[in-house]
Amino acid sequence: xxxxxxxxxETTGTKPAITINLSERAAQExxxxxxxxxxxGVAEKLYLRMRVVGGGCSGFQHKLDLxxxxxxxxxxxxxxxxxxxxxxxxxxxxxxxxxxxxxxxxNKRGFSISNPSAKSTCGCGSSFSx
Numbered sequence: 001x002x003x004x005x006x007x008x009x010e011t012t013g014t015k016p017a018i019t020i021n022l023s024e025r026a027a028q029e030x031x032x033x034x035x036x037x038x039x040x041g042v043a044e045k046l047y048l049r050m051r052v053v054g055g056g057c058s059g060f061q062h063k064l065d066l067x068x069x070x071x072x073x074x075x076x077x078x079x080x081x082x083x084x085x086x087x088x089x090x091x092x093x094x095x096x097x098x099x100x101x102x103x104x105x106x107n108k109r110g111f112s113i114s115n116p117s118a119k120s121t122c123g124c125g126s127s128f129s130x
Contacts, residue, residue: 018092018095018096018097019096019097020050020078020080020085020087020095020098020100021097021098021099021100022080022081022083022085022100023099023100023101023102024081025101025102025104026100026101026102026111027080027081027082027083028081028102029102029111030048030083031082031083033066034046034048034066034083037066042068043068044068045068045084046066046067046068047066047067047068047069047070047077047084047085047086048064048065048066048067048083048084048085048086049063049064049065049066049067049085049086049087050062050063050064050085050086050087050091050095050098050100051063051065051087051088051091052090052091052094052095060094062098062113062115064100064111064113067086070086071088074088074089075087075088075089076088076089076092094115094117095115095117096116096117097115097116097117098113098114098115098116098117099113099114099115099116100112100113101114
């Protein structure tokens with residue numbers, strides 16, 4: 001897995017580095033999807049947006065989306081395995097050490113996100129608490 005380090009928003013006058021892990025398998029799948037979207041004329045440039053939103057049984061949910069826009073004041077952009085990953089500064093508070101992978105097995109297909117900062121998850125695994 002590749003590790004990208006960036007800085008989180010200032011909280012105490014220092015900028016602690018955070019780590020985002022995107023597996024090569026996940027990066028290849030994102031690049032494949034982006035290529036399909038570009039061929040369909042959806043957008044010239046697409047970013048993988050990672051964020052944390054309120055919701056679900058436990059309070060928070062991870063979200064992965066393709067986004068054609070970046071807000072330079074609110075977003076950080078990382079390049080991991082050739083994928084431009086965009087994270088808003090508020091979500092960065094919750095994403096330190098997060099691991100994103102892609103599964104293509106008989107009983108599991110899709111992206112998975114593992115967050116070591118989560119204190120608990122709901123029964124179905126789609127939301128977490130901090």
